[in-house]
Amino acid sequence: MRLASFGDDRIGVIVDDQIFDVTPVLGSAASGLSPMRRLIQRFDELAPALSDLSPYAAQPLAEVSLRTPVSDPSKIVAAPVNYRDHMVEMSQQAHIGALGVFLKAPSSVLDPGGTIQLPYDDRRFDHEGELAFVIGRPARDVAPADALDYVFAYTALLDITMRGGEDRSTRKSFDTFTPIGPWLVTSDEFGDPRAADLRCLVNDQVRQQENTAQLIWGVAELLAYASSVMTLLPGDVLTTGTPAGVGPIVAGDRVDVEISRIGRLSVAVAADRAVHSPTSGANTGPVPPPPPELADTGAGRKSP
Numbered sequence: 001m002r003l004a005s006f007g008d009d010r011i012g013v014i015v016d017d018q019i020f021d022v023t024p025v026l027g028s029a030a031s032g033l034s035p036m037r038r039l040i041q042r043f044d045e046l047a048p049a050l051s052d053l054s055p056y057a058a059q060p061l062a063e064v065s066l067r068t069p070v071s072d073p074s075k076i077v078a079a080p081v082n083y084r085d086h087m088v089e090m091s092q093q094a095h096i097g098a099l100g101v102f103l104k105a106p107s108s109v110l111d112p113g114g115t116i117q118l119p120y121d122d123r124r125f126d127h128e129g130e131l132a133f134v135i136g137r138p139a140r141d142v143a144p145a146d147a148l149d150y151v152f153a154y155t156a157l158l159d160i161t162m163r164g165g166e167d168r169s170t171r172k173s174f175d176t177f178t179p180i181g182p183w184l185v186t187s188d189e190f191g192d193p194r195a196a197d198l199r200c201l202v203n204d205q206v207r208q209q210e211n212t213a214q215l216i217w218g219v220a221e222l223l224a225y226a227s228s229v230m231t232l233l234p235g236d237v238l239t240t241g242t243p244a245g246v247g248p249i250v251a252g253d254r255v256d257v258e259i260s261r262i263g264r265l266s267v268a269v270a271a272d273r274a275v276h277s278p279t280s281g282a283n284t285g286p287v288p289p290p291p292p293e294l295a296d297t298g299a300g301r302k303s304p
């Protein structure tokens, strides 16, 4: 099943090019949670009411404004250095097996079709296209063999990143730095998370292309480990990390992430209120690969 958040606090089921507004299934009880979190929390109870969509109003998918699937995750848990080719391009000696996980601010989420706002005019910002997943039920100390039972759905995510020596939680948590979507594909429909093709494009140029078979920690291992650190709640977003090919984005760019069996997440880039960075980490921290136009000529290998 494909589930989307759209319009003004609506949730829908997508079938072909139509979206059925299933928000009424939630009833009127106010809980302070987004409709999608309420649906996920009660999914086992509510799913039978979604097996026949004829009672719900349908409209063309192209005519609605899609929102980020879960607007209010209690946390966004992210994987650092979880593909070997990305470890090599970043000149890193350690991967997720040594680093563990990090957190991105939940307030950094961005709707599909939205605009990333780069905060500074004197720093490099990179795209990181990633496969993400959403937790379906509370998870604490889950074994890897059981972990996929806790995954509600999969989606595409951009882990937008400022390069430099500041803490990851700072560099990746600016508002708009976590585009997610365009919708959720439930785990039964998505199937094996170790067999998804991922591409990230900037202005229609392919920058990243990889299969999730190459993940160092797959979805099960990542979920199991994260649940040994913190209780994962329904609606929490975990993102699996990015493969090689990261590169800079600038105002005016369009960034797309495509994942097989999900679809395409597309966002724009702007720097409307950019100022000079107040922190001085620009020339420290992990060294990213040169921009593609420099890499093609072999120049620019020494510094970001």
Ligand code: MN
Pocket (backbone or CB within 6 Å): 078, 079, 080, 128, 130, 159, 241, 242
């Ligand atoms: Mn990342």
